[in-house]
Amino acid sequence: MPRTLFDKIWDAHLVARRGDGRDLIYIDRHVLHELHAPHAFEQLQKQHREVRRPDLTFSMQDHTVATMPGRDESSNPSGTAFIRAMREGSRRNGIRLFDIDDPEQGISHVVAPELGMVLPGATHAVPDSHASTVGGVGALAFGCGTSELAHILATQVMALTRPKRMLIRLEGRLRAHVGAKDVALRIIGELGVSGARGHVVEYAGAAVRAMSIEARMTLCNLNIEMGGRSGFVAPDESTLSWLAGRPFAPSGEMWDRALAHWCTLKSDAGAEFDREYLLDCATLEPQITWGTDPSQVVGIRGRVPDPAKAEPAHRAAFESALAYMGLEPGMAVAGLPVQRVFIGSCTNSRLADLETAASVVRGRRVADGVVAIVVPGSTSVKRAAEAAGLDRVFRDAGFSWGESGCSMCAGGNGDRGAPGERCVSTTNRNFEHRQGPRVRTHLASPETAAASALAGRIADVRQIASALA
Amino acid sequence: MQPFTTHTGIAVPVLVDDMNTDQIAPVAAMRNLKPDYKALLFMRARRRDDGSEDPEFVLNKPQFRNPGILVAGHNFGAGSSREAAVWGMPANNIRVIVARSFADIYRENCLQNGLLPIVLAPQDAEAFEQRVVSVNGAAPFTVDLPAQRITGADGCDIGFEIASADRTRLLEGLDNIGLTLKHAHEIASWEQRTAIEQPWLQSAADSRSARP
Numbered sequence: 001m002p003r004t005l006f007d008k009i010w011d012a013h014l015v016a017r018r019g020d021g022r023d024l025i026y027i028d029r030h031v032l033h034e035l036h037a038p039h040a041f042e043q044l045q046k047q048h049r050e051v052r053r054p055d056l057t058f059s060m061q062d063h064t065v066a067t068m069p070g071r072d073e074s075s076n077p078s079g080t081a082f083i084r085a086m087r088e089g090s091r092r093n094g095i096r097l098f099d100i101d102d103p104e105q106g107i108s109h110v111v112a113p114e115l116g117m118v119l120p121g122a123t124h125a126v127p128d129s130h131a132s133t134v135g136g137v138g139a140l141a142f143g144c145g146t147s148e149l150a151h152i153l154a155t156q157v158m159a160l161t162r163p164k165r166m167l168i169r170l171e172g173r174l175r176a177h178v179g180a181k182d183v184a185l186r187i188i189g190e191l192g193v194s195g196a197r198g199h200v201v202e203y204a205g206a207a208v209r210a211m212s213i214e215a216r217m218t219l220c221n222l223n224i225e226m227g228g229r230s231g232f233v234a235p236d237e238s239t240l241s242w243l244a245g246r247p248f249a250p251s252g253e254m255w256d257r258a259l260a261h262w263c264t265l266k267s268d269a270g271a272e273f274d275r276e277y278l279l280d281c282a283t284l285e286p287q288i289t290w291g292t293d294p295s296q297v298v299g300i301r302g303r304v305p306d307p308a309k310a311e312p313a314h315r316a317a318f319e320s321a322l323a324y325m326g327l328e329p330g331m332a333v334a335g336l337p338v339q340r341v342f343i344g345s346c347t348n349s350r351l352a353d354l355e356t357a358a359s360v361v362r363g364r365r366v367a368d369g370v371v372a373i374v375v376p377g378s379t380s381v382k383r384a385a386e387a388a389g390l391d392r393v394f395r396d397a398g399f400s401w402g403e404s405g406c407s408m409c410a411g412g413n414g415d416r417g418a419p420g421e422r423c424v425s426t427t428n429r430n431f432e433h434r435q436g437p438r439v440r441t442h443l444a445s446p447e448t449a450a451a452s453a454l455a456g457r458i459a460d461v462r463q464i465a466s467a468l469a
Numbered sequence: 470m471q472p473f474t475t476h477t478g479i480a481v482p483v484l485v486d487d488m489n490t491d492q493i494a495p496v497a498a499m500r501n502l503k504p505d506y507k508a509l510l511f512m513r514a515r516r517r518d519d520g521s522e523d524p525e526f527v528l529n530k531p532q533f534r535n536p537g538i539l540v541a542g543h544n545f546g547a548g549s550s551r552e553a554a555v556w557g558m559p560a561n562n563i564r565v566i567v568a569r570s571f572a573d574i575y576r577e578n579c580l581q582n583g584l585l586p587i588v589l590a591p592q593d594a595e596a597f598e599q600r601v602v603s604v605n606g607a608a609p610f611t612v613d614l615p616a617q618r619i620t621g622a623d624g625c626d627i628g629f630e631i632a633s634a635d636r637t638r639l640l641e642g643l644d645n646i647g648l649t650l651k652h653a654h655e656i657a658s659w660e661q662r663t664a665i666e667q668p669w670l671q672s673a674a675d676s677r678s679a680r681p
Contacts, residue, residue: 020634078500145552147581
């Protein structure tokens with residue numbers, strides 16, 4: 001019987017059926033961060049339990065680290081206890097830590113694939129809802145809470161009920177200045193914030209095949225914003241050449257063996273999915289959110305919707321979102337004045353993201369009155385960007401250039417906007433107060449964010465690009 | 470984990486859809502390793518901009534100050550996987566959440582902490598929500614897990630379904646890690662087999678530090 005790639009990975013990692021009927025799924029790589037791991041370390045210590053496979057586990061300092069140049073563990077005072085507890089817990093349990101001053105420190109979802117810790121057909125867990133970012137390299141990744149994190153540390157498996165399968169086919173060729181972020185936001189706009197609940201999504205189709213691995217990670221990153229349990233892209237030649245030579249990936253003869261296996265990782269023809277969804281990407285415009293969840297999104301030339309014309313189930317949420325965002329029905333989204341622009345986060349902070357943003361910014365200036373910030377996703381990304389001169393491009397334009405971390409995505413490190421500010425952000429959640437009390441967040445691509453910083457208003461990057469041409 | 474059999478308490482209606490974990494437990498309330506989980510629950514909604522209590526927020530109303538059961542809309546607990554959004558519930562004596570549906574990770578986090586997540590059949594959900602709103606905190610409801618029923622004032626008696634695995638785990642207060650470690654032998658066998666068949670999965674060495 002034809003099987004989906006999800007079924008193949010699941011079945012290959014099925015260790016046992018537990019007494020209560022749950023499947024025990026082996027976790028090949030477990031990546032921790034300091035906001036949640038200290039509580040799990042403490043729990044294990046109290047229970048006198050050991051970490052089963054410290055050699056398959058990695059620790060990152062990302063959520064609470066300051067991003068100012070010259071930072072240390074004290075720069076964000078509320079992060080210090082987390083950073084120290086992470087350091088101590090990792091040491092005690094023999095887990096390799098990428099500490100705040102490590103040359104490869106960064107956001108877990110950026111660092112793990114970048115160093116080749118995550119592999120096609122492998123399972124991966126992170127105590128963070130954006131775990132499935134690494135689905136971009138063909139891994140099956142699950143986000144979880146703190147108790148499950150402790151459970152994985154002690155057992156190296158997750159106890160799960162088998163999710164349903166969903167296929168999202170993305171066809172057509174993306175137009176210039178339209179990228180994975182725009183595609184993902186449009187999908188969430190169509191399916192809603194719980195549209196993939198209970199499902200593992202396989203992204204396929206010509207538009208996905210044409211995407212870089214970084215872009216696929218952006219696509220898979222946003223899977224949780226429609227409630228998906230996980231999301232991935234089957235590996236192909238792009239994936240394998242992207243992975244080759246990365247330090248934690250297999251090498252030599254082992255690489256050849258792994259490669260032979262990875263080439264078989266695809267859904268069989270005729271494999272059945274519980275749901276399928278098709279999006280033609282050929283006419284897609286850059287997207288930007290207008291509201292307070294990621295499904296409240298329009299094309300950059302679109303207008304704020306009228307709650308009176310919305311489906312009854314959405315009316316109250318639309319009204320509340322408009323009030324928070326300070327918008328009126330029918331307003332054009334493009335042209336709204338912005339006071340802050342943030343380029344970063346596990347969604348859009350890889351080198352490719354910074355390159356596209358820099359190509360918009362190069363030789364231009366951030367508008368007066370706009371605070372514009374770039375925070376690379378990892379210290380390696382930062383170094384590579386600096387080697388390519390991208391930091392100069394951003395700085396010359398008036399952007400600040402930070403040290404790596406999660407930063408303004410959730411504000412866990414104290415980076416946040418001022419009350420009432422309108423912020424164009426390349427992050428993943430435009431929830432109320434997430435980027436600071438009363439901050440109004442509009443999610444968009446790095447290019448749209450860059451263009452908006454230059455214009456001082458929400459801007460269509462294609463207009464700025466054509467002015468340059 | 471504390472076993473769950475029955476729980477009696479005031480049912481508080483928070484009937485909005487897509488309530489996310491940033492709303493339930495904002496990151497701003499998690500700035501130290503041992504935050505006040507009682508105060509953190511719905512912290513943002515509880516207070517006005519000037520820091521004073523918002524009397525309009527349902528959990529601030531006198532009749533809902535000591536709730537036992539939270540009644541919510543669709544997709545409750547969306548967004549971040551932070552478990553503090555669950556820990557804030559028992560800290561406020563809430564041990565049951567009745568929602569139209571739950572976000573996947575949030576539901577898992579509930580089960581990990583002995584919280585009972587209930588999804589009623591749609592027509593029952595509507596009737597129960599109306600009942601909760603009309604009772605308005607004047608009388609408690611009792612959730613009986615062995616009987617799988619919610620009972621309360623005016624003859625309210627509604628049945629609910631829950632996966633038997635989840636029911637057993639809650640009833641017996643089973644230690645999740647302990648349950649899994651009964652399969653330690655199978656975990657070890659899987660590792661041994663995989664180390665031969667797909668050795669790259671069982672090794673995550675940094676090739677730069679490999680010794681010849």
